[in-house]
Amino acid sequence: MQTLTPHVYWAQRHKEINLRVELIDAQNINIKVQDDVLTFRAQGHGAKGENNYEFSLAFLMPVKPECVHRSIQRQVNITLKKKQRSWWDRLTLEARKPIFLTPDFDRWIDESDAEREICEKEERKTRLQRDSVNSEISFVSLTKGLLFMYNLVQFLGFSWIFANLTVRLFILGQDSVYDTFHAISDVMFFCQILAAVEVLNAAFGVVKTGIIPTLIQVVGRNFILFIIFGSVEQMHNKPVVFFVFYSWSAIEIFRYPFYMLGCIDTEWKMLTWLRYTIWIPLYPLGVLAEAVAVIQSIPIFYDTKLFSIPLPKVLGTSLSFSYILQVYLVLMFLGLFINFRHLYKQRKRRFRTKKRKAN
Numbered sequence: 001m002q003t004l005t006p007h008v009y010w011a012q013r014h015k016e017i018n019l020r021v022e023l024i025d026a027q028n029i030n031i032k033v034q035d036d037v038l039t040f041r042a043q044g045h046g047a048k049g050e051n052n053y054e055f056s057l058a059f060l061m062p063v064k065p066e067c068v069h070r071s072i073q074r075q076v077n078i079t080l081k082k083k084q085r086s087w088w089d090r091l092t093l094e095a096r097k098p099i100f101l102t103p104d105f106d107r108w109i110d111e112s113d114a115e116r117e118i119c120e121k122e123e124r125k126t127r128l129q130r131d132s133v134n135s136e137i138s139f140v141s142l143t144k145g146l147l148f149m150y151n152l153v154q155f156l157g158f159s160w161i162f163a164n165l166t167v168r169l170f171i172l173g174q175d176s177v178y179d180t181f182h183a184i185s186d187v188m189f190f191c192q193i194l195a196a197v198e199v200l201n202a203a204f205g206v207v208k209t210g211i212i213p214t215l216i217q218v219v220g221r222n223f224i225l226f227i228i229f230g231s232v233e234q235m236h237n238k239p240v241v242f243f244v245f246y247s248w249s250a251i252e253i254f255r256y257p258f259y260m261l262g263c264i265d266t267e268w269k270m271l272t273w274l275r276y277t278i279w280i281p282l283y284p285l286g287v288l289a290e291a292v293a294v295i296q297s298i299p300i301f302y303d304t305k306l307f308s309i310p311l312p313k314v315l316g317t318s319l320s321f322s323y324i325l326q327v328y329l330v331l332m333f334l335g336l337f338i339n340f341r342h343l344y345k346q347r348k349r350r351f352r353t354k355k356r357k358a359n
Helices: 111-172 180-194 196-203 211-230 240-262 269-275 279-304 321-358
Strands: 008-012 016-022 024-034 037-046 049-058 063-071 075-082 101-103
Touching (some): 016 037, 024 063, 037 075, 111 180, 111 240, 180 196, 180 211, 180 240, 196 211, 211 240, 211 279, 211 321, 240 269, 240 279, 279 321
Antiparallel strands (some): 008 016, 016 075, 024 037, 037 049, 063 075
């Protein structure tokens, strides 16, 4: 089988060279670029029928040694990158064009058209970037708006709880302590169910905070509220309910407005100080009140056998939920240590940053 030269068509852009080799069902394609010279060898059906075809081209200016080729049924497409962005007067080093080489008029454009094409690409790229930035700004604005509304609702809810507890204490005195659950629980249920949003925000990166401390606080509070207080009627009239609700709301009436103002890039120095300081006495007192509530509920769960876990006959009749509560007491103080450490680091980082900015 003799070796022949195929028909080759070429076109250029400022950054690349495109070659189209007319060869049907090309096989055993071998393309090399070395010292700015491209050599092509392949078997296929060309102008002279089924044969071996080859050619070489010495380029006018340097090209990158890597090339990309794609063989389809009727041709082989080759793309090479120029080392420098420029417009060539011709393709080959020699002024005389090889007889097998022809301009690819399907893709041929002159330099001015190429410049216009580049401008259009740049404009399209700029427009896409601008649209992307606008979309990102819109998403951030929507996210901030939703966070603002969430924090506002929580602030109003906990403010109502705190004000209600305070007013009732001044008006009714000690009697209000025993009626806290019946007067306040509905709003507290709503606020604590809604607090699950904070775990999702931390998990999906909507807010930059650790998911573990957030999860510990939300799950811990809901456990006390729904299991210890909500499921056992004997706990409804306990004074400890008042102290738990009061400590929770006293912390949140400073935390939520701080985050709410952060959504609109606003800061009140006094509110910032309270948000990062008020928890120091209130958080341990709140956990202590929760622990008292758990301790008071243990004999009730033991006697009522509520939430007891059935066991195989070999091990016994059931596992009392009161034993689980005893384990939970230990976990409560472990959670206190984790969250206290997290909050202390937040406070230290916040005020250290403030001092650096002041200096």
